[in-house]
Amino acid sequence: MRVGVVTFPGTLDDQDAARALRLAGAEAVPLWHADHDLKGVDAVFLPGGFSYGDYLRCGAISRFAPLMTELVPAAQAGLPMLGTCNGFQILCEAHLLPGALVRNAGLHYVCRDQRIRVDNASTAWTTDFAEGQEITLPVKHGEGRYVADAETLAELEASGRVVFRYAGSNPNGSLNDIAGITNEAGNVVGLMPHPEHAVEELTGAPGVDGRGFFSSIVRKLVNA
Amino acid sequence: MARVIVDVMLKPEILDPQGQAIARALPRLGFSGVSDVRQGKRFEVEVDGPADDAAIAEVRKMAETLLANTVIEDFVVRVEG
Numbered sequence: 001m002r003v004g005v006v007t008f009p010g011t012l013d014d015q016d017a018a019r020a021l022r023l024a025g026a027e028a029v030p031l032w033h034a035d036h037d038l039k040g041v042d043a044v045f046l047p048g049g050f051s052y053g054d055y056l057r058c059g060a061i062s063r064f065a066p067l068m069t070e071l072v073p074a075a076q077a078g079l080p081m082l083g084t085c086n087g088f089q090i091l092c093e094a095h096l097l098p099g100a101l102v103r104n105a106g107l108h109y110v111c112r113d114q115r116i117r118v119d120n121a122s123t124a125w126t127t128d129f130a131e132g133q134e135i136t137l138p139v140k141h142g143e144g145r146y147v148a149d150a151e152t153l154a155e156l157e158a159s160g161r162v163v164f165r166y167a168g169s170n171p172n173g174s175l176n177d178i179a180g181i182t183n184e185a186g187n188v189v190g191l192m193p194h195p196e197h198a199v200e201e202l203t204g205a206p207g208v209d210g211r212g213f214f215s216s217i218v219r220k221l222v223n224a
Numbered sequence: 225m226a227r228v229i230v231d232v233m234l235k236p237e238i239l240d241p242q243g244q245a246i247a248r249a250l251p252r253l254g255f256s257g258v259s260d261v262r263q264g265k266r267f268e269v270e271v272d273g274p275a276d277d278a279a280i281a282e283v284r285k286m287a288e289t290l291l292a293n294t295v296i297e298d299f300v301v302r303v304e305g
Contacts, residue, residue, distance in 0.1 A: 057293055064290070093293065100296045102234070107241050147238055147296060173239070 001221040004031040004041035006071075006087075008062045012049030013084070013196055020196040021045065024214030026221070033065040038074060042221045043124070048085030048140075048194060058101065058143050059089035068094060080124040080217055081188045085141055088180070088190030097181055097190050098156070099148030105173025109142040113206040115167040116179050116193055120160050123186040124220050128212040134167050135209035137193035144192040146174035146181070156181055164191050226275035227304045228283045232292045233264035267291050268304075275303040 003026045007014045018028035029041050033051075038044075052061035062068070068090075075081045075096050083091040091097045104110060115136050118129040129135070148156070153175055156162050164180035172192070180191025195210030197203070234240050240262045247261040269286065271279045284301050292299040 056290070060290065060293065092295075098295075100293055102238065102296060103241055105239060105241055107245060145239075149237075149295075173241075 001026045001043075001218055002029050002039070002041045003027070003217065003221075004029045004038060004044040006031045006033065006044065006046050006067060008033040008049070008051035008065060010049050010051045010053055011047055011086070013047035013194065014049075016194075016196045017045045017047040017084075020199045020210060020214050023199055024211065024218045026214065026218050031067060033062065033067050036066050036070055038067075038070050041079075042224070043080035043217050044071060044074075044082070045196075046081065046083040046087030046090055047196065048087055051086055051090065054086075054143070057089075057093065058086060059091075059093040062086075062090045063093040072096060075183075075188050078185060078187050080220065082125050082213065082217070083188075083190040084194050084196065085144070085192055088192055089143070091188060091190040096188050097183055098152045099146055099181070101143055101192070102145050102147055103143050104141070104145055104171070109140075110144070110171040111140040112138070112171065114139040114171055114179075114193055116191075117165045117167045118163070119165055120163040120182065120186075122160075123163055123182045123189050125189045125213050125216050126163060127219065128216040135212070136198070136206040137195055137210055138197045138205060139171050139193045141172070141192055144172040144174065146172075146178040146192075148175065159184070163189055164193070226271050226273070226279070228269045228271055228275055228280060229302050229304050230267040230269060230283060230287045230291050230299055231264060231302075232267070232287070232297050232299045233262060235296055235298055238296050265291075275305075 021028040121131045195213040198205040198210035243262040
């Protein structure tokens with residue numbers, strides 16, 4: 001199982017992403033933003049950070065990176081893709097996911113352990129969770145408030161495409177407490193929290209709840 | 225050479241916490257009578273030729289493609305002069 005990990009200029013979490021994938025038994029394949037080569041990967045992880053310094057809007061420049069011209073059609077054709085934090089912002093800017101992520105309602109950059117409820121356990125990245133299960137993952141972002149127009153929001157809710165919701169308090173004021181969503185096919189998932197930072201007890205993370213993302217995709221690829 | 229201006233604003237229905245923070249700061253500085261502030265972005269695009277209809281159409285395309293995210297933002301294109 002080869003899972004690509006994309007690095008843009010300013011990406012920070014690619015090493016943690018690769019490590020999390022390796023711990024789950026996958027081979028982490030580095031993908032470089034300026035290449036046109038997906039290296040035959042079976043899935044792709046867009047990690048967090050501050051690609052292009054968040055200039056213009058978070059993810060706005062990354063969306064037009066050469067690699068994205070390969071990634072967008074591949075995602076539309078069903079390639080499993082996970083975007084966390086800045087990766088989620090890039091997926092929205094690229095219109096692989098609807099809506100957008102804007103500045104936190106409280107203006108503060110929020111860095112804390114956050115409880116999250118899994119509302120959809122049938123996407124490529126969430127089958128190892130149970131619907132309604134609460135997990136704890138780190139969040140660290142200043143622009144994580146999910147917004148979409150009323151029609152899009154109603155469609156997401158009606159079709160079960162809200163995958164994660166903040167439980168307890170909402171760190172950023174996102175609409176309907178949305179922490180993560182998926183596309184219609186369920187292969188593309190984006191969320192603000194960081195599963196790749198919660199895979200080992202040793203690193204002081206709140207736990208190992210992030211492992212479920214990577215075991216889910218590995219199981220899917222093994223069975224494919 | 226001509227300058228084409230693109231003003232980008234968050235759509236009215238999108239909460240603008242930056243604008244709110246500015247609005248709250250103004251009375252503390254002695255500025256009264258301000259009911260609301262919204263913060264946006266201004267782009268100054270220098271085009272090589274004249275700012276004719278074709279050039280303005282091209283800048284509008286730039287705005288739709290990159291300068292604004294039309295999911296959350298509105299934009300206005302105008303020629304400075």
